[in-house]
Amino acid sequence: MTDHVAVVEHNALSESQSAGLRELFDREYRAEYGEWNPDRPYGYSPADVHTVLFRDSIAVAHVGFQRRLIRVGARDVAVAGTGGVLVHPGWRSDGVGRRVMTHAQQAMRDDDRVDFGYLGCREEVASFYERTGWSRVNAVERHVSMVDANETVTSSAGPILVFAAGSGVDADPWPLGDIDLRGTPW
Numbered sequence: 034m035t036d037h038v039a040v041v042e043h044n045a046l047s048e049s050q051s052a053g054l055r056e057l058f059d060r061e062y063r064a065e066y067g068e069w070n071p072d073r074p075y076g077y078s079p080a081d082v083h084t085v086l087f088r089d090s091i092a093v094a095h096v097g098f099q100r101r102l103i104r105v106g107a108r109d110v111a112v113a114g115t116g117g118v119l120v121h122p123g124w125r126s127d128g129v130g131r132r133v134m135t136h137a138q139q140a141m142r143d144d145d146r147v148d149f150g151y152l153g154c155r156e157e158v159a160s161f162y163e164r165t166g167w168s169r170v171n172a173v174e175r176h177v178s179m180v181d182a183n184e185t186v187t188s189s190a191g192p193i194l195v196f197a198a199g200s201g202v203d204a205d206p207w208p209l210g211d212i213d214l215r216g217t218p219w
Contacts, residue, residue, distance in 0.1 A: 053092030106210020116219030
Protein backbone atom coordinates (compact mmCIF):
# COMPACT_ATOMS: atom_id res chain seq x y z
CA MET A 34 0.00 0.00 0.00
CA THR A 35 1.16 3.48 -0.81
CA ASP A 36 0.46 6.34 1.60
CA HIS A 37 0.35 9.96 0.55
CA VAL A 38 -0.89 13.11 2.26
CA ALA A 39 -2.73 15.82 0.37
CA VAL A 40 -3.15 19.32 1.80
CA VAL A 41 -5.83 20.88 -0.38
CA GLU A 42 -7.85 24.09 -0.33
CA HIS A 43 -11.56 23.25 -0.20
CA ASN A 44 -12.32 24.80 -3.59
CA ALA A 45 -9.47 22.80 -5.19
CA LEU A 46 -10.62 19.32 -4.07
CA SER A 47 -10.69 16.96 -7.02
CA GLU A 48 -13.75 14.80 -7.63
CA SER A 49 -11.87 11.72 -6.42
CA GLN A 50 -10.63 13.49 -3.26
CA SER A 51 -14.14 14.72 -2.49
CA ALA A 52 -15.56 11.23 -3.11
CA GLY A 53 -12.93 9.72 -0.78
CA LEU A 54 -13.84 12.17 1.97
CA ARG A 55 -17.55 11.53 1.49
CA GLU A 56 -16.94 7.78 1.88
CA LEU A 57 -14.81 8.31 5.01
CA PHE A 58 -17.35 10.58 6.71
CA ASP A 59 -20.44 8.65 5.60
CA ARG A 60 -18.95 5.41 6.94
CA GLU A 61 -18.63 7.01 10.37
CA TYR A 62 -21.65 9.32 10.60
CA ARG A 63 -24.29 8.63 7.93
CA ALA A 64 -26.51 6.32 10.00
CA GLU A 65 -26.84 8.87 12.80
CA TYR A 66 -26.41 12.24 11.07
CA GLY A 67 -27.12 11.69 7.37
CA GLU A 68 -24.94 12.24 4.35
CA TRP A 69 -21.80 14.35 4.58
CA ASN A 70 -22.15 17.83 3.09
CA PRO A 71 -18.70 19.37 2.56
CA ASP A 72 -20.15 22.89 2.67
CA ARG A 73 -22.01 22.36 5.98
CA PRO A 74 -20.66 19.19 7.60
CA TYR A 75 -23.22 18.07 10.19
CA GLY A 76 -23.98 21.69 11.12
CA TYR A 77 -20.35 22.60 11.83
CA SER A 78 -18.36 25.23 9.96
CA PRO A 79 -16.80 23.90 6.75
CA ALA A 80 -13.06 23.57 6.21
CA ASP A 81 -11.05 25.94 4.03
CA VAL A 82 -8.19 23.43 4.03
CA HIS A 83 -8.37 19.63 4.04
CA THR A 84 -5.43 17.50 5.11
CA VAL A 85 -6.10 13.95 3.96
CA LEU A 86 -4.02 10.80 4.28
CA PHE A 87 -4.72 8.36 1.47
CA ARG A 88 -3.73 4.69 1.38
CA ASP A 89 -3.70 4.03 -2.32
CA SER A 90 -6.96 5.75 -3.34
CA ILE A 91 -8.77 5.33 0.00
CA ALA A 92 -9.09 8.34 2.32
CA VAL A 93 -8.12 6.94 5.73
CA ALA A 94 -7.68 10.12 7.79
CA HIS A 95 -8.72 13.78 7.68
CA VAL A 96 -8.12 17.03 9.55
CA GLY A 97 -9.83 20.16 8.28
CA PHE A 98 -9.44 23.77 9.28
CA GLN A 99 -11.14 27.06 8.54
CA ARG A 100 -9.38 30.40 8.81
CA ARG A 101 -11.29 32.83 10.98
CA LEU A 102 -10.74 35.94 13.07
CA ILE A 103 -12.17 35.29 16.53
CA ARG A 104 -12.31 37.50 19.62
CA VAL A 105 -10.40 36.53 22.76
CA GLY A 106 -10.77 39.00 25.62
CA ALA A 107 -10.00 42.37 24.02
CA ARG A 108 -8.03 40.96 21.05
CA ASP A 109 -8.78 39.65 17.61
CA VAL A 110 -6.95 36.37 17.00
CA ALA A 111 -6.44 34.68 13.62
CA VAL A 112 -7.15 30.98 14.05
CA ALA A 113 -7.33 27.80 12.05
CA GLY A 114 -10.58 26.46 13.50
CA THR A 115 -9.97 22.73 13.40
CA GLY A 116 -12.57 20.03 12.91
CA GLY A 117 -13.50 16.96 10.94
CA VAL A 118 -10.71 15.03 12.64
CA LEU A 119 -11.43 11.45 11.65
CA VAL A 120 -9.52 8.20 11.07
CA HIS A 121 -10.97 5.21 9.22
CA PRO A 122 -11.92 2.53 11.79
CA GLY A 123 -9.61 0.00 10.13
CA TRP A 124 -6.55 2.21 10.62
CA ARG A 125 -7.03 3.53 14.14
CA SER A 126 -4.20 3.03 16.67
CA ASP A 127 -1.74 2.85 13.78
CA GLY A 128 -0.25 6.36 14.06
CA VAL A 129 -2.36 7.56 11.13
CA GLY A 130 -4.12 10.24 13.20
CA ARG A 131 -0.80 11.63 14.42
CA ARG A 132 0.58 11.68 10.88
CA VAL A 133 -2.35 13.56 9.37
CA MET A 134 -2.42 15.97 12.34
CA THR A 135 1.31 16.69 11.93
CA HIS A 136 0.73 17.64 8.30
CA ALA A 137 -2.27 19.82 9.22
CA GLN A 138 -0.20 21.60 11.89
CA GLN A 139 2.56 22.24 9.36
CA ALA A 140 -0.02 23.71 6.97
CA MET A 141 -1.12 26.03 9.80
CA ARG A 142 2.50 27.07 10.45
CA ASP A 143 3.03 27.72 6.74
CA ASP A 144 -0.08 29.93 6.50
CA ASP A 145 0.75 33.53 7.44
CA ARG A 146 -2.98 34.15 7.99
CA VAL A 147 -3.00 31.79 11.01
CA ASP A 148 -1.61 32.49 14.49
CA PHE A 149 -3.17 29.54 16.32
CA GLY A 150 -4.98 26.32 15.68
CA TYR A 151 -8.19 26.15 17.73
CA LEU A 152 -10.53 23.29 18.53
CA GLY A 153 -13.10 22.02 20.96
CA CYS A 154 -13.50 18.32 21.64
CA ARG A 155 -14.84 15.66 23.97
CA GLU A 156 -12.80 14.95 27.09
CA GLU A 157 -12.16 11.36 26.01
CA VAL A 158 -10.16 12.47 22.94
CA ALA A 159 -8.38 15.50 24.44
CA SER A 160 -5.28 13.46 25.30
CA PHE A 161 -4.71 12.72 21.59
CA TYR A 162 -4.54 16.44 20.86
CA GLU A 163 -2.30 17.10 23.85
CA ARG A 164 0.12 14.38 22.63
CA THR A 165 0.28 16.13 19.26
CA GLY A 166 1.21 19.55 20.65
CA TRP A 167 -2.12 21.16 21.50
CA SER A 168 -2.58 22.91 24.87
CA ARG A 169 -5.71 23.36 26.96
CA VAL A 170 -7.23 26.78 27.50
CA ASN A 171 -9.73 27.50 30.25
CA ALA A 172 -12.25 30.07 29.09
CA VAL A 173 -15.90 30.71 28.41
CA GLU A 174 -16.69 30.18 24.73
CA ARG A 175 -19.52 31.76 22.74
CA HIS A 176 -20.57 30.60 19.29
CA VAL A 177 -23.52 30.70 16.94
CA SER A 178 -25.91 27.79 17.46
CA MET A 179 -25.63 25.03 14.88
CA VAL A 180 -29.42 24.62 15.03
CA ASP A 181 -30.64 28.24 15.02
CA ALA A 182 -28.33 30.90 13.57
CA ASN A 183 -30.18 33.55 15.60
CA GLU A 184 -29.11 31.97 18.89
CA THR A 185 -25.80 32.21 20.73
CA VAL A 186 -24.48 29.30 22.78
CA THR A 187 -22.24 29.97 25.79
CA SER A 188 -20.23 27.19 27.38
CA SER A 189 -17.29 26.49 29.64
CA ALA A 190 -17.85 22.74 29.82
CA GLY A 191 -15.82 21.08 27.08
CA PRO A 192 -12.09 21.08 26.50
CA ILE A 193 -10.74 23.91 24.37
CA LEU A 194 -7.30 23.36 22.88
CA VAL A 195 -4.97 25.66 20.97
CA PHE A 196 -1.84 25.10 18.91
CA ALA A 197 0.68 27.93 18.44
CA ALA A 198 1.17 28.16 14.68
CA GLY A 199 3.48 31.18 14.96
CA SER A 200 7.05 30.55 15.95
CA GLY A 201 10.07 32.35 17.31
CA VAL A 202 10.43 35.13 19.82
CA ASP A 203 7.86 37.28 18.03
CA ALA A 204 5.06 34.73 18.45
CA ASP A 205 2.35 35.95 20.81
CA PRO A 206 1.07 33.70 23.61
CA TRP A 207 -2.61 32.78 23.66
CA PRO A 208 -4.43 35.81 25.15
CA LEU A 209 -6.55 35.63 28.28
CA GLY A 210 -10.29 36.19 28.21
CA ASP A 211 -13.63 34.91 27.05
CA ILE A 212 -13.74 33.56 23.50
CA ASP A 213 -16.23 34.57 20.79
CA LEU A 214 -15.95 32.28 17.77
CA ARG A 215 -17.95 34.72 15.62
CA GLY A 216 -19.67 31.82 13.94
CA THR A 217 -20.42 28.15 14.39
CA PRO A 218 -17.79 25.81 15.85
CA TRP A 219 -15.68 23.43 13.80
